[in-house]
Amino acid sequence: MALLTVTEAARLARRSRASIYRDLEKGRLEKVFTADGALKIDSADLARCYGAIGAPEGGPGASPRATHNAIHAVLRQVQDTPPEPPAGAALEVAQLRAQLAAAEQRMALLERIAKLEKSARQAADASWRVRLEAKEEVIKALTLALSNDSRWPTWHRAADEKSLALN
Known part of the structure; x- marks a missing residue:
């Protein structure tokens, strides 16, 4: 067409x-x-x-x-x-057409490779997005735990100053 x-x-x-x-x-x-x-x-x-x-x-x-x-x-x-070549150049035209067909096939293969690489990149991006969302959930949970009023246990010296105890 x-x-x-x-x-x-x-x-x-x-x-x-x-x-x-x-x-x-x-x-x-x-x-x-x-x-x-x-x-x-x-x-x-x-x-x-x-x-x-x-x-x-x-x-x-x-x-x-x-x-x-x-x-x-x-x-x-x-x-x-283009117009048809003269009869004497038929062999050269056949060789050029074969080279053109090979180049077109190579281009088609390269385009296929590019499409495959693009889909692989998109899949990798989706995987990274899932990992990032999981990390963000962990950060939110830790932030919520830290914002809670409960105190974290601290270490201090006991009265005899020989051992450490937990509050």
């Missing part, structure tokens, strides 16, 4: 750009980066997440303006595709 900018995706989905970025960050929408590093959103993924894109509030189907925008987004993507 068509690759859309965040602004185009927000218009078609009838959401704010902040909502689109939030959904990208939370993983509800997949990020697609073009060769020049620009962030794009696949229109199929946008439709999966928000339903029929460009649909008016009151009924089914896309509005004429949204359809027009979607068509132009597809046309821009088609115009951005």
Whole structure:
């Protein structure tokens, strides 16, 4: 399907750009980066997440303006595709495509690793929060015990000054 900018995706989905970025960050929408590093959103993924894109509030189907925008987004993507190389460069193109596929696979693996590390950090944060809450409860209990008027026992010398006794 068509690759859309965040602004185009927000218009078609009838959401704010902040909502689109939030959904990208939370993983509800997949990020697609073009060769020049620009962030794009696949229109199929946008439709999966928000339903029929460009649909008016009151009924089914896309509005004429949204359809027009979607068509132009597809046309821009088609115009951005490079022309086919000459026949003599077919081997080089095949090698470059294999390298590109390997790089894309590596990027997918790195993104998976980043997601796993993020979930591990979140689990560790939750564990530390539980420990911190337990320590805070102990501190509250000790503070309450110290604020109580009862005196702590003290050591002092007995009358014969040879032994220590407890009050």
